[in-house]
Amino acid sequence: MTTSTELKPQPSDRFTFGLWTVGNRGRDPFGDAVRPPLNPVTTVQRLSQLGAYGVTLHDNDLVPIDATPGERDRIVREFRQALADWNLKVPMVTVNLFYDPVFKDGALSSSVRSVRAYAVEKTQRAMDLGVELGAEIFVLWGGREGAEMDAARDAREGLRYYRESLNTLCEYIVRQGYSLKIALEPKPNEPRSDIYLPTVGSMLAFIQTLDRPDLVGVNPEVAHAKMAGLNPVHEVAQAIDAGKLFHIDLNDQRIGRFDQDLRFGSDDLKGTFYLVKLLEDSGYQGPLHFDAHAYRTEDPEGVWDFAAGCMRTYLIFREKVRRFYQDAEIQAALQEWQALCAEERPIRTAEDRQYWGAVGYRYERLDQLVNELILGLR
Ligand code: GCO
Ligand code: MN
Ligand code: MN
Numbered sequence: 001m002t003t004s005t006e007l008k009p010q011p012s013d014r015f016t017f018g019l020w021t022v023g024n025r026g027r028d029p030f031g032d033a034v035r036p037p038l039n040p041v042t043t044v045q046r047l048s049q050l051g052a053y054g055v056t057l058h059d060n061d062l063v064p065i066d067a068t069p070g071e072r073d074r075i076v077r078e079f080r081q082a083l084a085d086w087n088l089k090v091p092m093v094t095v096n097l098f099y100d101p102v103f104k105d106g107a108l109s110s111s112v113r114s115v116r117a118y119a120v121e122k123t124q125r126a127m128d129l130g131v132e133l134g135a136e137i138f139v140l141w142g143g144r145e146g147a148e149m150d151a152a153r154d155a156r157e158g159l160r161y162y163r164e165s166l167n168t169l170c171e172y173i174v175r176q177g178y179s180l181k182i183a184l185e186p187k188p189n190e191p192r193s194d195i196y197l198p199t200v201g202s203m204l205a206f207i208q209t210l211d212r213p214d215l216v217g218v219n220p221e222v223a224h225a226k227m228a229g230l231n232p233v234h235e236v237a238q239a240i241d242a243g244k245l246f247h248i249d250l251n252d253q254r255i256g257r258f259d260q261d262l263r264f265g266s267d268d269l270k271g272t273f274y275l276v277k278l279l280e281d282s283g284y285q286g287p288l289h290f291d292a293h294a295y296r297t298e299d300p301e302g303v304w305d306f307a308a309g310c311m312r313t314y315l316i317f318r319e320k321v322r323r324f325y326q327d328a329e330i331q332a333a334l335q336e337w338q339a340l341c342a343e344e345r346p347i348r349t350a351e352d353r354q355y356w357g358a359v360g361y362r363y364e365r366l367d368q369l370v371n372e373l374i375l376g377l378r
Pocket of ligand 2: 221291
């Protein structure tokens with residue numbers, strides 16, 4: 001049995017939550033808020049008490065879009081005090097380029113010069129805020145960078161503007177001497193019918209066309225990969241392979257649904273196990289960021305059940321990964337498979353080909369063993 005202290009989150013586990021995640025009020029397209037607003041200072045306190053490492057935010061999760069400079073400074077000062085009091089970090093900051101009606105046809109990729117310029121400038125202010133809070137990662141999720149129809153803006157034009165805006169932002173980072181890296185977050189749709197650069201693969205190809213590809217990586221999200229009908233584990237693996245996993249959004253999602261942002265591991269236990277295994281095997285050292293929210297059924301206390309659940313599930317699976325490597329039967333099955341892979345039997349004759357065609361990989365046995373491990377029977 002795993003002792004409960006091993007499953008108690010510690011700051012060294014690097015768990016982080018967005019202000020907008022635990023602060024989600026349960027609004028959906030068909031229904032109003034069910035929970036009162038959550039104060040950022042209270043969020044810092046509660047997350048710290050639960051053992052989280054940090055908190056993340058969009059500019060406007062903390063500072064209202066119309067705040068005066070004086071209000072902004074007061075809010076940031078109080079927030080920084082809370083961070084210091086509760087020893088919580090802000091490893092990542094992002095910008096809200098989707099909520100205000102001004103962004104209805106895009107922000108960094110908008111065809112409207114004034115909107116594009118405003119989006120770049122708003123992002124720069126959010127970068128300033130991030131640096132002030134100690135962030136080293138800047139996430140960009142282009143929820144409005146897309147279209148419902150293609151008769152006006154050609155998608156190539158959208159990509160060109162997106163690229164120009166990102167080049168300007170990288171230049172800003174360099175000019176300011178910021179040690180900030182950008183992590184682009186792909187999503188196939190919602191709120192737009194189609195969002196440009198819908199997958200990790202498309203983002204990686206696009207990054208190579210930027211002036212400073214070294215400053216830009218990806219922030220894959222489990223739910224977004226599933227919305228695209230993809231395997232999130234393979235999406236994240238490709239990001240790691242490219243040296244571009246700068247950040248990650250952990251949550252869950254049922255395939256084929258609207259963006260659900262469910263509690264980590266709440267839908268797909270097996271997929272979650274393999275994701276944790278991949279992150280642990282790869283030695284990923286970045287924040288483990290939960291971008292999810294509590295069910296709409298929850299009251300304010302239920303939100304903390306949700307947050308604790310995300311972290312506990314990660315720790316349970318981390319322990320399961322350890323057992324995967326200690327389990328004699330699983331390891332023996334793996335060794336047999338490795339021996340098969342290494343077998344010296346070049347394919348020169350029809351007989352050799354038949355041999356390799358007839359050989360059994362024994363994946364049924366191995367998969368069942370892993371299922372039993374996940375189910376708690378090993
Ligand atoms: C979504 C997105 C957002 C972004 C966040 C960061 O649910 O579609 O994941 O939550 O991650 O806005 O910009
Ligand atoms: Mn996200
Ligand atoms: Mn999402």
